[in-house]
Amino acid sequence: xxxxxxxxxxxxxxxxxxxxxxxxxxxxxxxxxxxxxxxxxxxxxxxxxxxxxxxxxxxxxxxxxxxxxxxxxxxxxxxxxxxxxxxxxxxxxxxxxxxxxxxxxxxxxxxxxxxxxxxxxxxxxxxxxxxxxxxxxxxxxxxxxxxxxxxxxxxxxxxxxxxxxxxxxxxxxxxxxxxxxxxxxxxxxxxxxxxxxxxxxxxxxxxxxxxxxxxxxxxxxxxxxxxxxxxxxxxxxxxxxxxxxxxxxxxxxxxxxxxxxxxxxxxxxxxxxxxxxxxxxxxxxxxxxxxxxxxxxxxxxxxxxxxxxxxxxxxxxxxxxxxxxxxxxxxxxxxxxxxxxxxxxxxxxxxxxxxxxxxxxxxxxxxxxxxxxxxxxxxxxxxxxxxxxxxxxxxxxxxxxxxxxxxxxxxxxxxxxxxxxxxxxxxxxxxxxxxxxxxxxxxxxxxxxxxxxxxxxxxxxxxxx
Numbered sequence: 229x230x231x232x233x234x235x236x237x238x239x240x241x242x243x244x245x246x247x248x249x250x251x252x253x254x255x256x257x258x259x260x261x262x263x264x265x266x267x268x269x270x271x272x273x274x275x276x277x278x279x280x281x282x283x284x285x286x287x288x289x290x291x292x293x294x295x296x297x298x299x300x301x302x303x304x305x306x307x308x309x310x311x312x313x314x315x316x317x318x319x320x321x322x323x324x325x326x327x328x329x330x331x332x333x334x335x336x337x338x339x340x341x342x343x344x345x346x347x348x349x350x351x352x353x354x355x356x357x358x359x360x361x362x363x364x365x366x367x368x369x370x371x372x373x374x375x376x377x378x379x380x381x382x383x384x385x386x387x388x389x390x391x392x393x394x395x396x397x398x399x400x401x402x403x404x405x406x407x408x409x410x411x412x413x414x415x416x417x418x419x420x421x422x423x424x425x426x427x428x429x430x431x432x433x434x435x436x437x438x439x440x441x442x443x444x445x446x447x448x449x450x451x452x453x454x455x456x457x458x459x460x461x462x463x464x465x466x467x468x469x470x471x472x473x474x475x476x477x478x479x480x481x482x483x484x485x486x487x488x489x490x491x492x493x494x495x496x497x498x499x500x501x502x503x504x505x506x507x508x509x510x511x512x513x514x515x516x517x518x519x520x521x522x523x524x525x526x527x528x529x530x531x532x533x534x535x536x537x538x539x540x541x542x543x544x545x546x547x548x549x550x551x552x553x554x555x556x557x558x559x560x561x562x563x564x565x566x567x568x569x570x571x572x573x574x575x576x577x578x579x580x581x582x583x584x585x586x587x588x589x590x591x592x593x594x595x596x597x598x599x600x601x602x603x604x605x606x607x608x609x610x611x612x613x614x615x616x617x618x619x620x621x622x623x624x625x626x627x628x629x630x631x632x633x634x635x636x637x638x639x640x641x642x643x644x645x646x647x648x649x650x651x652x653x654x655x656x657x658x659x660x661x662x663x664x665x666x667x668x669x670x671x672x673x674x675x676x677x678x679x680x681x682x683x684x685x686x687x688x689x690x691x692x693x
Contacts (some may be wrong), residue, residue: 307463
């Protein structure tokens, strides 16, 4: 006999797949990539939050809090607050750029501001990062299902990956936006309305949290001071370097919708970092028996949620992972198709073929993400490092928007130097390899800009203001 939790999960997920695929079949390339640039304020907020609140925000943050305390969650939350100020400045520029040049990807900016070679290098880097992020999402979803079903994680990785890859190939951006409304509402109810008070009751108050070793409240426990500072920097520039944010700014219906949705979204995301950190500490305080630290949040769910509520929680997390996987695969596929395939084919008057290639690109990127998830099963390290590696392209983006002098050489050298440094330090200090890589990228960009001759063909910056 099917129990209540299984019934809720089955109905929720199957209904989600049917709705998204039916909606996704009725769309153009513009719908598939950026929702025809007509998404209203509320829809963009739901989508940004649902996309960002995936494996890194919930599972990895809770796992880190269980293992090392508040450090990772605190640094991410503080970075999010700083990101609000960056969003106020950047969102109008990105929106104007996207509308003016009909851009789909972040690498489109490199093509317009610098040259095709810069676009190719940036696209390869972005593609690599988002395929790794996709792998991390697969691991997180399989960890959830393993706690629930007891089936071996590797088997579940295959199952979740294949089903989600097929879903993404049909769903596209428009389906992602509309299903994100449901994901956000259910996730907020489960975490804040249900799990928060029940965890308090289970502990018998907050005293068990206060009794934890003081090291759990050390803000520099995860990666040291350099990691904490780098996280704050990433918070400031995250809206510059995360392509899913660019896609949603492109998709916004207006400048004000783009700017306001980013600010509101970041405020909400900070709350999700805070509550995920809290749940990790609760697991430690309750001394729950975990098969792996990656299972901290899901083990807490099995401990405190009654039947029905547990099923709703499972459905919410499965759906939110699917939403985030959809977004990371969409970023990778859009980059692969728009920046690496389309420029090498004559497809200007064939939008149907472009859409077909974009769908096939989602299948390819999803499969590569699956392979990586099987080769690198360290969930926390994979999700955190992959995202922060994007700092390497930040100097070329920020400099490209705000300074006229830096040209093609500055962009190329900064990305190349950062990538080489990253590769070297991944063998030396894998948890903080992005820190020296980002520093080298920034220094290289500044020095190159000083000695590089001004561009003979000036970019019209007033259009990005």
